[in-house]
Amino acid sequence: MIEVVEQLWKKRRDHYLTIALKYFRLIGNSGFMLSLYILFVTGSFYYAQILKQLPDQFPAVWVLLVVFLYLLTRSPFRTFLQSGDLVFLLPIEPYMKAYFKKSFYYTFLIQAFSITLVTLALGPLYSRFISLRTSDLIITLLLLIVVKGWNIRTSWEEQRLPYEVTRRSYRGIRICVNGVFLYLLFEKAYVFVIAMFAVMYVLHQFVYKRIQREYSIKWEHLIHLENRAMMKLYRIANLFTDVPQLSQKVRPRKWLSFLAHAKFAPRRPFHGLYRKTFIRSNDYLGIYVRLTLIGLLFLWWIPSGWWHVALLLLFTHATGVQLLPLFKHHKGNVWFELYPLQKDSRFQAFKGLLQTLLSVQLCIFLLFLIILQEKWSFILLCIVGAVLFILYFVNFYTKSKLRDVK
Amino acid sequence: MKNILEVTNLTGGYTYDRPVLHDVSFSVRAREVIGLIGLNGAGKSTTIKHILGLMEPVKGKTVIHGTTFKEAPETYRSHLSYIPETPILYEEMTLWEHLQMMAMAYNLDETTFETRVHPLLKEFNMDNKVTWFPSHFSKGMRQKVMILCAFLVEPDLYIIDEPFVGLDPLGIHSLLELIETRKNNGAGILMSTHILPTAQQYCDRFIILHEGKIVMQGTLEELQAQMGHPHATLDDIYIYASRGKKV
Structure with missing residues (x-):
């Protein structure tokens, strides 16, 4: 059974990548990439200029903190679930662990990659205000990736909660933990950072494991999240080409x-x-x-x-x-x-x-x-x-x- | 009594060489409810699509008040209203705006619209939901929107496709009452359904379709006589007809 669900996961990921690639190729062909490239070159030129002109008391720690707080806390979990799964996969829920494990690794890989990109982009800011040493930057990056893993894991357990209100309050806990961690990280208080890891461990063992024990998987919610993630891709692609799957959202306004x-x-x-x-x-x-x-x-x-x-x-x-x-x-x-x-x-x-x-x-x-x-x-x-x-x-x-x- | 709808020798389907319907003929008169009955895939929806003018017949024709759809599409359409099996709504519009849209499309003036719409809304318990958007409607409520729209127009001919599934008992009751009133006011109603006891009770005549052909049609008594069982229910007749008329 485990091989079957793993196979299913692989098939769905491949299917998703084919679709995504198809749309990215369309976007690439539309001349948008060229404008993006021009934007990138001029952007980096001005970035260097602005960096030079920043006063020494510029609150770089807080800027970095806000950026990474957003990136760490927002941990959407790609499940590749489909609406029909509510009928066809529900009976094998106990075996789905292997399926979601694959999803975890996939999500982690993608989001660790984006964390790395942003860290590299903010590297010059980091060296100017936080630390000139490259080793510090590398350690920071590694720690960020570890905490990203913790966030994906815990936010996954959060999705088992039945109500949006409770999910939000658990997200609140993560925001606090991430905030304190980032502050200590950018203040280079590494000893306290280790203490934060202990806090995260305790939370994971005693709070999030308890959620895992007490609540079942919320299929409809997960399918809704997955659909939303797909719609995001479709909406971007829709700016360049016609996307038939794009379901229209209505806002009463x-x-x-x-x-x-x-x-x-x-x-x-x-x-x-x-x-x-x-x-x-x-x-x-x-x-x-x-x-x-x-x-x-x-x-x-x-x-x-x-x-x-x-x-x-x-x-x-x-x-x-x-x-x-x-x-x-x-x-x-x-x-x-x-x-x-x-x-x-x-x-x-x-x-x-x-x-x-x-x-x-x-x-x-x-x-x-x-x-x-x-x-x-x-x-x-x-x-x-x-x-x-x-x-x-x-x-x-x-x-x-x-x-x-x- | 005069015919509102006349279907003569209708043969048609989705491809030219393999028609779904074969030589279907029947009529709907004023003050009459006709039950269109058949298994899944018997050709009920195809028949309805031909009557609506959504499909071109290969042979034969459908005529409403003496004209075909081709001759005068707007007049043809203005005589009928349609309740689809699966509700089709505009997600961007509230219930009230749906009703308004329908009234405008069928050229009602504003006073007529206002006098008709409120009793209908009340009847179907929707009068406190006029500002709702379809995304907040359940399946049954969506069905009710379709019913409200169709009955708002007060045409001569109603084409109703499986209206009872998903509707609450009160809604079913109200719908049947409305059908009865409109029938007595001179309208003709063609209703396709699988709920046979209800059909037996409310329809004046029946058309039983099987594999694209009409296998039996007539009043309940006529059908009973054809079957040779004077007390047969519509259920019995239907099973008899769809098993090739063998008891």
């Missing part, structure tokens, strides 16, 4: 309900539907707001003139393209076909919303340009250019892109 509210309009149900989907479904609103803010940032950054016209068109185009998937958001919903309405009415509603959104964004950009005291001639040029572009985009581009979508 009650504070925006005045915008979501649609007038009762016979024969025009899609206007309200698209507006509500835009506001409440996971990311359309987020993308819109982010692109608008980045646009404003660029307008502020780049000196006025012809560039502003180009920027305006660029961001209008980017926003429009990012919003196109909204049209097919309800793909596969049979109601769309059953309503006694003209086929075109859905597309018309979508076009209307798109035009409104792009126009509102344009107004924000223009207002900002006025505040920046841009020359009136250029503002006029921006208005004419952007309005023409929006009309073209909504009436021609959108149609050609969405023609084949049902």
Whole structure:
């Protein structure tokens, strides 16, 4: 039985790695890697600059503490469980120990790797403020990895607890332990660090082992966590390509309900539907707001003139393209076909919303340009250019892109 | 009595050369509840999809009030409302917004909507849940949303696919009462179900499908006569029909 579950685990990990690799390759091909590389090079240049200019009383210990406190405490456990397991694996729960053990090693490996990366990245900060000796840094890294292991182990036992409230309070214990440990570590109080290990040992033996004895595995909770982890990958990949498995999360956003509210309009149900989907479904609103803010940032950054016209068109185009998937958001919903309405009415509603959104964004950009005291001639040029572009985009581009979508 | 729905020689399925339905003919008249009965895979859902106009028939046609779907899709659709077996909801919309959407799609005016919606909500115990999102609904509540939407429109023809599973007893009672009222007001109802005792009690006529063909149809008395057992229940008749009419 143990070989069977181990085999199952391996099969699932391989399956996951295939999927992840496929998406990473897509992301790599999209030109995103190049911008990441440029960001990395300029970033490290400025990092060195900033490091030189920091005052000597800079609270480096606290910065390091916050970063690693987050990394240590957050220990998501990759189980590769699937919804069907609730039926098919439940009967062999006693044999699942071997399965989860494999998960533990996998999780540990991945997270130890990320701890190492971050430690290396923060290495210069460490040498400037904590200790110049490389051996200190290496010891710090090793100790961090050991404590990472403790956190994964204990947070795994935490997941057996039935309520979120209790899980949170146990996480509170880990935050305290990790915090004290990190403080002592970065203050180089190694003797006390050893004492902290004793505390961790005691907690593990007498608190977390007790949880293990008293509570069973919470299958539904674990499956939920696993799904969430998968969704995270899908959501990132979805920025670059279409991910069919991405289940949409809905946020009611009650504070925006005045915008979501649609007038009762016979024969025009899609206007309200698209507006509500835009506001409440996971990311359309987020993308819109982010692109608008980045646009404003660029307008502020780049000196006025012809560039502003180009920027305006660029961001209008980017926003429009990012919003196109909204049209097919309800793909596969049979109601769309059953309503006694003209086929075109859905597309018309979508076009209307798109035009409104792009126009509102344009107004924000223009207002900002006025505040920046841009020359009136250029503002006029921006208005004419952007309005023409929006009309073209909504009436021609959108149609050609969405023609084949049902 | 006039026919609302007429299905004539319907042959169709998911591939052209292997139809699921063979030469299916029946009708639904005004003031009539028709029970569509058959084993899993007998072709009930395929029949319903053809009536809804979601599939093209290979042969034959489905006609509502004298027109086919092809001739006038909007008019055809405006005569019917549909309760699917698995509820289909918009996750982004509250219960109230679903009802509003349905009313708008079927061109009801706002006053008609308001007068119809409140009694319905009360009947199904959903009047305190109008601001809820579907993610908070149980399977039965999702089913109720579908029922509310379908009955809000008050069409001439109701297509109901297995409505009882997952519904609480009070909900079932309310649904059956509603079906009764709408029937008496002149609507026709086509209902597919596996709950035979309920069907026997509430349906006026039955269509028994087996492997894509209609093997028996008629009122309970007619079916009993065909079987030769004057006191046979719908259960008996159904088993008899699906075993190739051998007792």
